[in-house]
Amino acid sequence: MNSGLSDLLAIGIPVILIGMLTLGMMVHRELGPFVGLGLGGKWMLSLALGMGILAFGLKVGVALLLGRAPEATVERLSSNPFVHGPMPAxxxxxxxxxxxxxxxxxxxxxxPARAPEPAENPATPAKIALGKRLFYEKRLSGDGALACASCHDLYEKAGADGRPTAEGIAGQRGVRNVPTVWNAAFQSVLFWDGRAPSLEAQAKGPILNPIEMGLAAPAEAERLLSADPSYRADFARAFGDDQPISFERIVQAIAAFERTLITxxxxxxxxxxxxxxxxxxxxxxxxxxxxxxxxxxxxxxxxxxxxxxxxxxxxxxxxxxxxxxxxxxxxxxxxxxxxxxxxxxxxxxxxxxxxxxxxxxxxxxxxxxxxxxxxxxxxxxxxxxxxxxxxxxxxxxxxxxxxxxxxxxxxxxxxxxxxxxxxxxxxxxxxx
Ligand code: HEC
Ligand code: HEC
Missing domain, CATH: 1.10.760.10 (Cytochrome c-like domain)
Structure with missing residues (x-):
């Protein structure tokens, strides 16, 4: 039951009982003898007056209830469409x-000991190992100085950086605190404002963000890694074919590694x-x-x-x-x-x-x-x-x-x- 309603009832019922008692006593002792009513008349008069007062009380109650209802309608939990969607209004x-x-x-x-994974990106030991290598890869940043792990220090800073806000390439200060990557795999949306719907989508952000790792374009990451034969071999092992290294696969491998970061x-x-x-x-x-x-x-x-x-x-x-x-x-x-x-x-x-x-x-x-x-x-x-x-x-x-x-x-x-x-x-x- 609506808690406003139960409050009203808790106050209302005693008030009605006391009112009925007072009314009855007034009619029987004062009003009835004054106009010379018999017992039946007294009961009729009590009933008539009582109904009037009750109707008035109900109106006041309804007015109070409406006044106390929240301004907006409460949405049903089960129909919440935002669990994996974009940011709601x-x-x-x-x-x-x-x-x-x-x-x-x-x-x-x-x-649980394992995080759920999307069907498009099943983890394998080779993919996880590649993701770990990429997580520590400084070549993925514009000046070669920053890796994911620079801001998400897994062991000494519990997956964050201990600073108030992030420090990106060339010492640029961000406006947001660095959240830990530990257990991020269990979150339905990522970033402080939840704007990324998956770890794969999230990982694209920092690589290209001009004040984080600051690579100019996805093709830049593909080019840098393809130039290294050991990466070409790692990607072939992780994805089971020798297609060229793509930005999509880079973030897939990183996400697969992040899904192992569970405490x-x-x-x-x-x-x-x-x-x-x-x-x-x-x-x-x-x-x-x-x-x-x-x-x-x-x-x-x-x-x-x-x-x-x-x-x-x-x-x-x-x-x-x-x-x-x-x-x-x-x-x-x-x-x-x-x-x-x-x-x-x-x-x-x-x-x-x-x-x-x-x-x-x-x-x-x-x-x-x-x-x-x-x-x-x-x-x-x-x-x-x-x-x-x-x-x-x-x-x-x-x-x-x-x-x-x-x-x-x-x-x-x-x-x-x-x-x-x-x-x-x-x-x-x-x-x-
Ligand atoms: C310059 C520092 C910096 C670097 C480098 C960096 N991050 Fe982040 N990371 C942040 C900040 C700051 C946020 C929060 C940003 C926001 O919410 O707007 C964040 C958020 C995240 C989150 C979301 C966690 C959550 O609970 O929502 C994940 C996952 C993550 N980063 C992974 C990575 C990966 C993978 C890389 C490398 C590709 C990386 N980060 C590189 C600073 C950094
Ligand atoms: C109505 C929802 C709500 C309730 C209730 C709530 N929180 Fe929070 N909590 C949040 C949100 C949203 C944030 C993120 C705040 C931000 O963006 O700075 C947060 C952030 C936090 C943080 C900081 C996390 C970090 O990594 O910086 C802590 C600690 C925390 N809450 C503890 C608590 C405790 C303890 C209580 C009970 C006394 C509580 N919260 C009640 C919604 C809530």
């Missing part, structure tokens, strides 16, 4: 949250698989809060993202959804001063990939949790109400999280870090 996003979870209702899942070895995964002592008490409290506070509304499923190939349903959300002082402090609005529409990022290894958010403006994880709780869930003293267009989020508690709750959630986020990557990438020191 801004007015169709953030309206598809399921109801807030009931405590204990959420199912915690582990990451299912976090304390969280060990806990869900049954190792009872894998999480500390603080992490367990944080796990419960992550559900009850509502983080799971968006960071759902085994990859902690609703933009996931593993049953994700609604890849994009407004961020910041509510107005809070954070948006000015960390420049969270878009360049044109609007609430941006962003893909829900995965939170796996998030403790290892700071600084955080699309502009890399926040260098403390506890601050990110506070921003999320207030900007996305309205847990803020400064909450401004209907700016958040999602009715289910609008129903949640408004109390800001306590320091201890924030600490516990951070502890839980740390439990999403891979054991292997924690060993190779020194954690972001406090304060950046």
């Amino acid at each position: 801004a007015d169709r996003i953030g309206l598809v949250n399921p109801a807030p979870p009931r405590p204990g209702n959420y199912v915690w899942e582990v990451l 299912a070895d976090s304390p969280y995964d060990r806990f869900v698989r049954g190792q009872g002592d894998a999480l500390s008490r603080a992490q367990l409290r944080g796990m419960a809060l992550f559900e009850s506070v509502g983080c799971v509304l968006c960071h759902r499923g085994p990859n902690f993202s609703d933009a996931s190939l593993l049953g994700g349903q609604s890849p994009w959300r407004f961020f910041p959804a509510n107005a809070t002082p954070y948006e000015e402090k960390y420049r969270l609005l878009t360049e044109s001063g609007e609430r941006g529409v962003w893909r829900v990022p995965s939170l796996r290894n998030v403790a290892l990939t700071g600084p955080w958010l699309h502009n890399g403006s926040v260098d403390k994880l506890d601050e990110v949790v506070r921003i999320m709780a207030s900007a996305q869930l309205g847990r803020s003293a400064d909450y401004l109400g209907w700016l958040n267009q999602d009715s289910s989020l609008g129903k949640l508690d408004r109390t800001p999280l306590s320091d201890r709750e924030v600490r516990d959630i951070v502890a839980f986020l740390e439990a999403l870090s891979s054991d292997a990557l924690r060993a190779t990438s020194p954690r972001t020191p406090p304060g950046g």
Whole structure:
């Protein structure tokens, strides 16, 4: 049932009962004797007056309900056409949250050992090996100085670069933070704004982006690699024929390699698989809060993202959804001063990939949790109400999280870090 309606009933039913009692007493004790009515007359009069009052109450109730309904219609989850499609229009996003979870209702899942792959690009060991070679290939950049791995340092920086925003060829600064490539294979759309529908499509971006690797054209990459006989041999082995090296095959091999970048070895995964002592008490409290506070509304499923190939349903959300002082402090609005529409990022290894958010403006994880709780869930003293267009989020508690709750959630986020990557990438020191 609509929660607005149940609220109204919870108030309405007691009011009607008290009203009926008062009316009955008035008619029987005061009005009836005054005009000299018998018992039947008293009942008729009570009934008539009562119906009138009830009808009035119903009108007020309906008016209230209409006033409280969200401005836009809530779309059905199952018919969301955007899961693999292009970016949706801004007015169709953030309206598809399921109801807030009931405590204990959420199912915690582990990451599968293999990522789904498109039928057109089946992985083979030779293709994966070629993709790995290409991921480290600096000749794919305009000045021969950058490879994918320069910005996505797999082991020392957990697949990101530890900088606020990316540094491309000739020291050019980008405007976006570098997301990790670990577990990107499970995401239904890629990039912060989710504009790439597959890893194959994504990989074309940085090679040609003038402020990233900055190659002039796809033919340039084909020419550079074809000039090297060892690449000609690797491509022949990977694709099983000796067709010329194409840009399409370059990105296919890279994507096949990226689909092997999976971390299912976090304390969280060990806990869900049954190792009872894998999480500390603080992490367990944080796990419960992550559900009850509502983080799971968006960071759902085994990859902690609703933009996931593993049953994700609604890849994009407004961020910041509510107005809070954070948006000015960390420049969270878009360049044109609007609430941006962003893909829900995965939170796996998030403790290892700071600084955080699309502009890399926040260098403390506890601050990110506070921003999320207030900007996305309205847990803020400064909450401004209907700016958040999602009715289910609008129903949640408004109390800001306590320091201890924030600490516990951070502890839980740390439990999403891979054991292997924690060993190779020194954690972001406090304060950046
Ligand atoms: C100059 C630094 C830089 C280089 C080099 C680079 N990337 Fe990226 N990468 C980024 C940034 C920044 C983003 C986010 C951009 C955005 O969202 O607009 C990104 C995003 C990605 C993503 C999306 C991850 C996600 O969760 O959405 C993948 C996958 C990726 N890069 C793979 C690659 C591959 C493959 C290469 C080499 C062909 C490469 N990158 C080269 C900086 C770089
Ligand atoms: C309404 C959807 C929504 C809810 C609810 C939500 N998030 Fe987020 N979260 C997002 C989006 C969208 C982003 C990307 C923000 C950006 O583009 O800068 C994000 C980003 C993050 C990041 C930064 C990721 C990175 O790599 O920089 C963390 C950490 C995070 N969320 C944790 C949480 C926690 C903890 C909660 C619960 C207190 C929560 N989120 C609730 C949608 C949500």
